[in-house]
Amino acid sequence: MFENIEWIFFDMGSTLVDEHLVYEHIFRDIAELTNLEYQYIYEEALKFYKQNKKGDIELGIKYNLPKRKWHIEDEVLYENVPQCLKILSEKYKIGVIANQPLGTEIRLEKWGILQYIDLVIASAEEGVSKPNLKIFEIALQRAKCEADKAVMVGDRIDNDIVPAKKMGMHTIWIKQGFGCYWSISGEDEKADFVVGEIIELCDCL
Numbered sequence: 001m002f003e004n005i006e007w008i009f010f011d012m013g014s015t016l017v018d019e020h021l022v023y024e025h026i027f028r029d030i031a032e033l034t035n036l037e038y039q040y041i042y043e044e045a046l047k048f049y050k051q052n053k054k055g056d057i058e059l060g061i062k063y064n065l066p067k068r069k070w071h072i073e074d075e076v077l078y079e080n081v082p083q084c085l086k087i088l089s090e091k092y093k094i095g096v097i098a099n100q101p102l103g104t105e106i107r108l109e110k111w112g113i114l115q116y117i118d119l120v121i122a123s124a125e126e127g128v129s130k131p132n133l134k135i136f137e138i139a140l141q142r143a144k145c146e147a148d149k150a151v152m153v154g155d156r157i158d159n160d161i162v163p164a165k166k167m168g169m170h171t172i173w174i175k176q177g178f179g180c181y182w183s184i185s186g187e188d189e190k191a192d193f194v195v196g197e198i199i200e201l202c203d204c205l
Contacts, residue, residue, distance in 0.1 A: 001193060001204050002170050007145045008088055008205065009169075011130075011154035012098035014177025016081050016113070016198070021074035023178070026056050034063050049178040052158070052185075072101070077111050078176070080199040085116035087202045095119040097139045097152065099129045099159065119143055130159040136167045153201065155179035161191045174198060 013019050027045060031038040044062075045055030060067060085094060094117045098104065104122035108114040121139040123129040128138070140147055147168035154160025154172075156179045161171045165188060173179075173191035176198075184190060195201060 002151060004149055005092060005151055005170070005205070007093045007095055007143050007150040008201075009095040009097045009139060009150060009152050009164075011152075011156065011160050012096060012100055012104070014155040014179055015153060015160075015174055016077060016096075017075050018078045019075060019177060021076065022071050023056065025071045025074055026068045027059075029068055030056075030059055030063065030065065033065060046178075046181070049181045050183065052182055055178065070101075072107075075107075077113070078198055080197065081111075082113055082116075084198045084202050085113050088205060089116040089118075092205070093118045093143065093145075095121065095139055095143055097121045097130065097135060099123040130156075131163040133163050133167060136163055136169070140167070140169075151205070153198075157182045157184070157189050157191075162188055172201065174201075 010016055027041045028038055031041045041059065045059055048055035048058040056068065088094060096117055096119070100122040102124045105114060105120050108117060108120065119139065119142055121135060121142070123135065126135055126138055128134045140150060151170040151172060152160055152164035153174055155174050155176050157173065161173055164171050171191040172193045172195060174195050174197070193204060195204070
């Protein structure tokens with residue numbers, strides 16, 4: 001699909017890490033605080049995601065609630081992540097560019113996949129978050145990789161695809177999590193390739 005690729009960079013949330021239990025926890029909390037049914041809250045959140053907005057954040061604004069706690073203990077890897085990373089790491093260098101709290105490498109090691117990853121660039125440690133291009137610049141500099149020899153894989157059009165394209169990287173949109181509802185509105189938001197789950201990368205890279 002791409003020629004002369006040296007590095008593949010991954011986002012974490014809803015790309016390597018399945019966050020659906022975290023969001024269920026958040027929506028249950030909001031339902032309890034508002035005395036509304038969980039299904040109603042979920043459907044409201046979904047409407048926001050389909051408008052290219054973060055549903056959990058928008059619900060907090062709508063109901064004047066403090067930011068909900070992110071239950072990191074509810075995070076799990078998508079089933080095929082270890083297998084896919086093992087296969088890809090035999091052909092490419094693997095990196096992570098992610099908006100994450102402190103301790104990203106520790107979590108990756110706990111999940112047993114740090115062994116396949118050559119570079120971890122996380123927002124908490126770097127002091128800069130996606131979609132700021134600086135975090136992509138840091139990753140490419142440390143990888144000693146030119147942008148056109150790197151691929152960015154992520155679920156978020158705004159955080160992953162758009163800035164990576166601006167950097168000159170190749171892009172793959174993985175339609176997992178709520179990011180799958182993003183409505184593409186311009187050429188700058190179109191990824192080079194689209195997959196439905198991570199294991200598909202092993203057939204196209």
